[in-house]
Amino acid sequence: MPGMKIDKANPQGGKVLGEYLTRMNAELDEINKQFLEDEFFQDDEDLQEKLESYKKTFIEYDIDKSGDLNIMDIKYMMEKLGQAKTHLELKKMITEVDTTSTGAINYTDFIKMMLGPKSSVLKLILLFEEKMKSKETPKGLPPKKDLSMLP
Template sequence: ISDSRGKAFGLLKSQQEEKLDSINQAFLSDPQYADEEDLALKLEMFKKKYMEFDLNDKGDIDMMGLKQMLEKLGLAKTHLELKKIMSEVVGDASSEIISYKDFLNMMLGKRNAILKLILMFEGMGKEQEQKDAGPPRRKTLSDLP
């Protein structure tokens, strides 16, 4: 049984990826983004990040997906803060989901949405986490005061 569910999930993810790829193609041919440096590379990176947090597998990020995304980055938010971030990205206070187009508009747009800033600085945070990871360095006699 689990094998068939795994295949169905894989099929669902590949269909979702195809859908997101077609949206990426639309952005690549959009004159508004013609001057964007490394656009194809950025779109591929954004697609992977988006798919990682699409928890309902419907091609959009819901409130729980956003919550998990921020928690994974070490930035747990209250429900009210999540609603504010979501409405800032979508531009509609009543929206419960972030579509891929909204996500791309936020990441490529000029507005500095909170979520955009968080995702852009995620890489810097990872670099510091790696430095602190692992057991502390072994002390030697020369380390003593």
Template sequence: MTMNPQGGKAFGILKAQQDDFLEEINKSFLEDAKYNTDGDLEQKLRAFKQKYMEFDLNGQGDIDIMGLKRMLEKLGAAKTHLELKKMIKEVTGDMGETISYCAFVKMMLGKRSAIAKMIMMYEDKTKEPEKPTGPPTRKSFRDLP
């Protein structure tokens, strides 16, 4: 008797399959002469894959309107339903209602989209500011306001 995976296990299997699929797409970008001149392309593609998988809420391989909504809410830039549809059309060239991984990578490497800028903003917001190390600097009376 074969048991079907349930709950978290099924989701884990789905995410592993998605990871493999996106990795194959990344390899095609690494082999593409249009993109492979970028020195840190491999590192960028890894980061793009991770972000994409985070916002692909249903694990189907596309970011739908709800995934885009969640992404923008995390950025503190909530949008209306019509604005979200317009953003998806910008990325897909009016060819669909979801953002495929290929379209996502092309958008991110092209640096022409407002969505790409928002994602980069999000990345910068999540980084911890560097804390000074070592002893505090000496101050004199001239340094006082």
């Protein structure tokens, strides 16, 4: 996202960070709109929900808020998902997806990777993580048991 940079000298962000994130969300929504209007993706079920989910994931892992996922963002993502990778593996994963040859994955590349037919390592890991996330875990205290409940 050219032209969208955060002032690194102001680590607290505040109002400036809020304005930046609002602009970033608007730009990502515009890209989502382009995918919604693209005939190639019209057959995809729940396209709107998928795009919103992918936008949320992209923003979550864009640690430096640069507008693209660089090698450190991907490293953080893999470590958070319990799939730590070497520097060379991360570079290969980025190269598989990066169509602009910038060494980073922009939002358009990210969406094409997630919606497209090609299976990249990064896509498979993210889809696996998404499936694992959907399981509900019981909340609250477990039910009390007494001796009469034992077999």
